Amino acid sequence: MTDTFNVTAAYDKPSYSQGGTITVTISGNDVLTQTVTTQQQSGVLTLTITAADGAVTTITVPAATVNVSTTTSTPQSVKITGIADTSGRAWTIAANGLSATATA
């Protein structure tokens, strides 16, 4: 099982005035990839063999175990769950987790 994040984050403005509100939003998702391998039994094979002179016989191939791999990709919703700001600014994460705001 692997998670591939395709998430970008961006500010809502190129610059802010002191005291203004900074908003950062995220977009994209996480794709969860899962590969499941199952084992299945093949059926018994019966081969009919015919010689050049017309003689016929049969060969029986017993059942075998076959590994079957199934890969599924499932998009996962994403949320902001934490923000670390080296400037010390305090951030508030929106209820839906898709944006956060701070005072410039």
Place this chain on the structure above:
Amino acid sequence: MTVTLTITAGDGAKTTVALPDPTVSGGAPVPDVTGFSGTNAAQIRVDNHVFEVENANKSYSLTKPDSQTLRFEMRSGDHWTDGTERSEVECQTHYPSNEAFGYNSNTSLSVAYDFMLELGNLNTAAWMIIGQWHGGTVVPFSFALAQEKLQVVVRNSAGAATVLYTDPNPIQRGRYYSMAIKINFGAKTLSVTRDGVQIASSSTQWGVVGERNYWKMGIYRAATTNDIQAANYRNFVISP
């Protein structure tokens, strides 16, 4: 500096996304002054607000030393059209936009800027205004320079003045001060800070109840003789 977001997916998987520190200007957009003209009656923009130029139409009356600064120079005898010694700009805001000129009285107003009075002769004017909230009939708030001392002056509906603050020391010429005024005439709130320190506050009704107000800045003074003053306003912001 960076801002690092922790992103969590629905299945609990986590990753991080780092952003550069957001660009924050010193309280004013860059450029702060746009569409500049020093000509009397011209309209310019400061902090994206329209201001009208009011001066004696001299080449030095209003200049823009850089994108963030307006420089007002006043020489004795420089009269605006009303005959006063004035070099100012007047905010042309209608707020809300579909209402009459000026801000309605129940608006929480905020003005901030850096102010510097240039080196020169001592102020000789009987009175001198260096920034004011102007109402329809009275000036409910102003910064005054009494000789060389900064004052915060408020006026009631009859125009009677109350000096809320007088600096015990002369203004330091050539030095920028960080000024900030927060006022709501309807709610009777006022706070004035200089360099982050509150120098005046009030919870009294100033001006005329319900009267609209607009900001003016520059130099406006009583008639003088041989008196030259120059004031610089930098990184001006006004809200709303």
